[in-house]
Amino acid sequence: MKKLVGYITSSVPSNNFSVDLALSMKEAGVDILELGIPFSDPVADGPVIEKANQIALKNKFSLKDLFEVSSKIAPNMEMFWMGYMNPFYHYGLGEFLKKAQEFNVEGMIIPDLPYEEAALVNNLFEKYNKVNISFVAPTHTENRIKQIVEKSQKFIYMVAYAGITGSGQSEDLSSIIKTVKKYSTTPLYIGFGVDEKTCKEKVKGVDGVIVGSTFVKHLIDESLSNKEKISKITAAAKEIKEKINE
Template sequence: MKQLVAYVTAGFPDKAFTLDLVSSLKQSGVDKLELGIPFSDPVADGPIIESANLKALQNGFKLETLFEISSVVATELETYWMGYFNPFYHKGLDAITQKALDLGVKGFIIPDLPHEEALCYMPLMQQRNLAMVSFVAPTDTKERIAHIVKHAQGFIYLVAYAGITGAHAGEDLSKTIHAIKEQSQTPVFVGFGVNEKTAKERAKGVEGVIVGSAFVEVLLDESLSGTQKIEKIAEKARIIKEKINT
């Protein structure tokens, strides 16, 4: 069965809401969780996730918020911390990886850390049995893909197009998927622009999809109550999980 990976902005609008949302997502068929760490300059993200990031920071998000949420959700779902390198660097990679290990977090997704630099931290990750998720883009050459996926851990994040999250552009990913599969047995998940309309197509030839902006845009809808937001996101998750498996 193909898997659904859900991105959630940690602590938005608050910690209790995030905990309730994650619990509902699990019941709706979500298999893995990307717990997004709010950052002031999320360069790979579009306006939807960027807005949620800024609102979370304005609401007082701290790394301690992430740790408190993770202490609960990582026991429920396979959890990865998705964030930009700056907060990890300032906290210290040794300290942050140890904290992840202690909390049961499975690994890190750091979109602004180039593969060559990520290799420097691989020994530390491996020592603590944590994954550093690798990114592959449709613009990567076959040789580049072979170099990246050689070190793939956890899963491979296949970016659906060159751009930012939340857009609806699409590219033929079949050649890229074939190039990955030739070199690695690590599961491949497609992200960027995945929603109820695109999920079935994006899931072809891979092990699952990653959904972020389609969920987070509901969090930003001020016309909905907290309960309504959770119900709407859960329904989206159920629809997407069904579509990628039919």
């Protein structure tokens, strides 16, 4: 069974809604939740997720909100925090990992933390028995991929193209998939540009998909009620989960 990882931005439009949405997504087939930590400069994300970040920050999002939401979701489904290094650094990465341990959060997805810098904090992740998800991209050489994936855990995040999330580009990934599989048996999931139309093609050769903008576009749609937002997001999740496993 191929896996579906779903991204949502924490606390948009409220903490309680995030909890209700996450648990509904689990029922709809989402295997792992990627809970986004709102940040003012989400460099890897496209306009949809960037807008969600802005909405949360405008609503005075704080890490207290993240921890409240996480405490209610993580005991019920596999969950990672997705965020940029700045918030982790300012709060203290060790303190964040303590919180992850407290709430049963699996670990972190940090797109702006290069492999070399991640290696410097591996001891902290090991201390708290948490995972720092590895990223591979089409621009990486074979040696680079080998270096990155050999010690990967839980899953490897494969970026589908060089760019930002949600832009819908495509590249031939067969070579990079083959290289990753050569050096690691860790499940390989593909993200960036995955939606109901592209998921069936993108999942070929990999173990799952990571979906963000497709869900978040409903999250920030002001014409929808909260009930309608959950309905549209769960419907999309069900369709994607079915298509990647056909």
